[in-house]
Amino acid sequence: MKVKVKFILDYYKFIGKHELILNLSNKPKIIDLINYIDNNIKNGFKEKIINGNEIKYPNMILINGRRAEFLEGLNTKLNENDEIIFSPLAYFAL
Amino acid sequence: MDFKLARINLSDHNWKEEKIDDKLLRKYIGGRGLGTYLALKEIPKGIDPFSKENKIFILTGPLTGTGAYESGRYHVVGKSPLTGYLGDSNSGGDFGPWLRFAGFDGLIIEGKSEDPVWLRIENGDIKFNDASELWGKGVHHTERIIRDKVGITSETMGSVLAIGPAGENKSKIAAIINDRYRAAGRTGLAAVLGDKKLKAIWAYGKRNLLKEMYDPKKFTNEAKKLTDKIMANPVSQALTQLGTLVLMNMTNALGGLPTKNWTRGIYEKAFDISGEHLAESYLKARKGCWGCTIQCSRVSEVPEGPYKTAISEGPEYESTWAHGANILNNDIASIIKMNYLENDMGFDTISFGNTISTLMELYELAKQGKLDKDKEKELLDLLNISGIEPTWGNKDAVIQLIYLAAYRNKIGDLIAEGAKRLAEYFGRPDVAIHVKGLELPAYDPRALNSMALSYATANRGGCHLRSYSVAFDMIGSPEKWDPLAKDIKKVKGVKDQQDWFSIVDSLVICKFNVFGTGPGDYVEVIKAITGWEDINEEELMITGERIYNAERLFDVQEGDYKDTLPKRILEESLPEGPAKGHTGKEWLDFFLPEYYKIRNWDNGVPSKDILIKLGLEEFLNR
Numbered sequence A: 001m002k003v004k005v006k007f008i009l010d011y012y013k014f015i016g017k018h019e020l021i022l023n024l025s026n027k028p029k030i031i032d033l034i035n036y037i038d039n040n041i042k043n044g045f046k047e048k049i050i051n052g053n054e055i056k057y058p059n060m061i062l063i064n065g066r067r068a069e070f071l072e073g074l075n076t077k078l079n080e081n082d083e084i085i086f087s088p089l090a091y092f093a094l
Numbered sequence B: 001m002d003f004k005l006a007r008i009n010l011s012d013h014n015w016k017e018e019k020i021d022d023k024l025l026r027k028y029i030g031g032r033g034l035g036t037y038l039a040l041k042e043i044p045k046g047i048d049p050f051s052k053e054n055k056i057f058i059l060t061g062p063l064t065g066t067g068a069y070e071s072g073r074y075h076v077v078g079k080s081p082l083t084g085y086l087g088d089s090n091s092g093g094d095f096g097p098w099l100r101f102a103g104f105d106g107l108i109i110e111g112k113s114e115d116p117v118w119l120r121i122e123n124g125d126i127k128f129n130d131a132s133e134l135w136g137k138g139v140h141h142t143e144r145i146i147r148d149k150v151g152i153t154s155e156t157m158g159s160v161l162a163i164g165p166a167g168e169n170k171s172k173i174a175a176i177i178n179d180r181y182r183a184a185g186r187t188g189l190a191a192v193l194g195d196k197k198l199k200a201i202w203a204y205g206k207r208n209l210l211k212e213m214y215d216p217k218k219f220t221n222e223a224k225k226l227t228d229k230i231m232a233n234p235v236s237q238a239l240t241q242l243g244t245l246v247l248m249n250m251t252n253a254l255g256g257l258p259t260k261n262w263t264r265g266i267y268e269k270a271f272d273i274s275g276e277h278l279a280e281s282y283l284k285a286r287k288g289c290w291g292c293t294i295q296c297s298r299v300s301e302v303p304e305g306p307y308k309t310a311i312s313e314g315p316e317y318e319s320t321w322a323h324g325a326n327i328l329n330n331d332i333a334s335i336i337k338m339n340y341l342e343n344d345m346g347f348d349t350i351s352f353g354n355t356i357s358t359l360m361e362l363y364e365l366a367k368q369g370k371l372d373k374d375k376e377k378e379l380l381d382l383l384n385i386s387g388i389e390p391t392w393g394n395k396d397a398v399i400q401l402i403y404l405a406a407y408r409n410k411i412g413d414l415i416a417e418g419a420k421r422l423a424e425y426f427g428r429p430d431v432a433i434h435v436k437g438l439e440l441p442a443y444d445p446r447a448l449n450s451m452a453l454s455y456a457t458a459n460r461g462g463c464h465l466r467s468y469s470v471a472f473d474m475i476g477s478p479e480k481w482d483p484l485a486k487d488i489k490k491v492k493g494v495k496d497q498q499d500w501f502s503i504v505d506s507l508v509i510c511k512f513n514v515f516g517t518g519p520g521d522y523v524e525v526i527k528a529i530t531g532w533e534d535i536n537e538e539e540l541m542i543t544g545e546r547i548y549n550a551e552r553l554f555d556v557q558e559g560d561y562k563d564t565l566p567k568r569i570l571e572e573s574l575p576e577g578p579a580k581g582h583t584g585k586e587w588l589d590f591f592l593p594e595y596y597k598i599r600n601w602d603n604g605v606p607s608k609d610i611l612i613k614l615g616l617e618e619f620l621n622r
């Protein structure tokens, strides 16, 4: 199953790419995607973004533009062609 | 506390000093609050903004230039030629502090000069100077000439505030620019200065604000505590690192980045105009306003190519969006150039970009035969003689339009009027995206729903700075809100933020402070400066509410005032993304009745009860 993953700000620097298309095995959740990135793309990713079952403040994970906290958190199920964004924080623009 | 204003009469080139009574100052604080009071008191109801009776108040606040964190700003208030209501705008840079060091906490600009003038304000004195040789010149050139004349070329000494040709030619979207790149841009008050023939102000002096404080020692301690708290906040650190442009990818991800004149909420090329991309391409350094160590400003340079631009400040998020996603332009080099030129000509970049996207849509409609036949012909003929083909993303056309609008040449004469008047002129008011005449900034309220209420109820019109509820909806600070939830608690959040931001603009400090701090954090600093020993957080919030109601009173007394959103935002839903299918009407209908209830307003008009409770009864029958 293909998903599009985008990395913003510090994560862009950390991963070295703004966007990746990843092939995941069947019925993954957002936590599986984080594990996949940690194991296959850049070690240390998981530690940066989550703490146990919690998304570390002030990180933000968006699934198709919806914040994970307002879906099912790290257990949010992913579907074919979903777009997932990892950001260390959404900043300000006054 | 001594708060000294200079009343400057441009009609007879005279000035006098006036002191603001301490009790009055405490009631309105300074900056935006004091400006609103003065406007209610001194600007007659119903006047033409270009009449001699309109006034411009350029005001600092008790915190300006004190070294209390991020206090290098000033506020401008007057009747807006763009909206017809009370206009105000805030700017950073160095001018605010230097005005105070020059001996004045604010200026009341009144009357009209026969010929162009510039003011030299130094150490408690004001001189009127002939500005004929400056008239017609850009802001950069003007600053250079004035610095040569006063003999101070170091940019760390003294400050120049100026209008460009846009202000001189009374463009309703003209900005007052200080320190070459900092704009009091919103609501077109530069056009009023242009009408009064005031080209520029130089401010310099050696006044020691610390010596005038009630308790300088306490101030030093409290200001340090405040600084530590602000700098410990992750947002402050992030701003230092990344500036404002980092928001581009996030707003886009939430489906709320207005694209193609607000017909979409996602721009597929947003990365090309993002902070991440700027950092890899044209970013040179970062910079800050006077006394600020966050330094959120970006300094960029385009070293070669068609959009070659010297080292200059910007572009910020709003300007980049307005000349990027909203006109389908993903070339960041061209945006740096446009930003530079608009600063030099003296335009508000948010309003200018929106006016261009309006023109591009009108042109598309004309090409499709969807304008009234006479208007279609008029538009195409006008564009033809102007040598402009404003197709989506045509960046060279935008660059030409900056000059045409600044000098009100050909099609530029209509661009200079702003989006609302441009669209109305060609019979399609629906394609101008504004609230009360002020063009909207870069957040689509269909995707960030509390902004529907923030925009609709913003006193000065389409503005994200009366309440920046994006902070809740998108950033999750100080509280996390689902941007698509119909949650009634958002109403109080917006109202409280409007009141608190009124204080921020009156103190006058930077709004970037306030994500790490609240009203309570400023109480001790205010006491140390002013000697208002019994002031507390509650009083500050009531004062904020007073200011918000006072502004509203000015506006409703002008008549025909309505809290609403542009037709497109109200009625058309976004075609894609997380907010697909939602309209602004859906959100506004849910929030607005509750908002009026907690404000104690009757359909947008403050009740007599609330006005009396807030001590505004003297203006009831203005």
Ligand code: SF4
Residues within 6 Å of the ligand: B070, B071, B072, B092, B093, B239, B287, B288, B289, B292, B293, B294, B295, B296, B297, B510, B511, B512
């Ligand atoms: S945070 Fe940015 S806008 Fe605010 S005072 Fe500092 S440099 Fe100026």
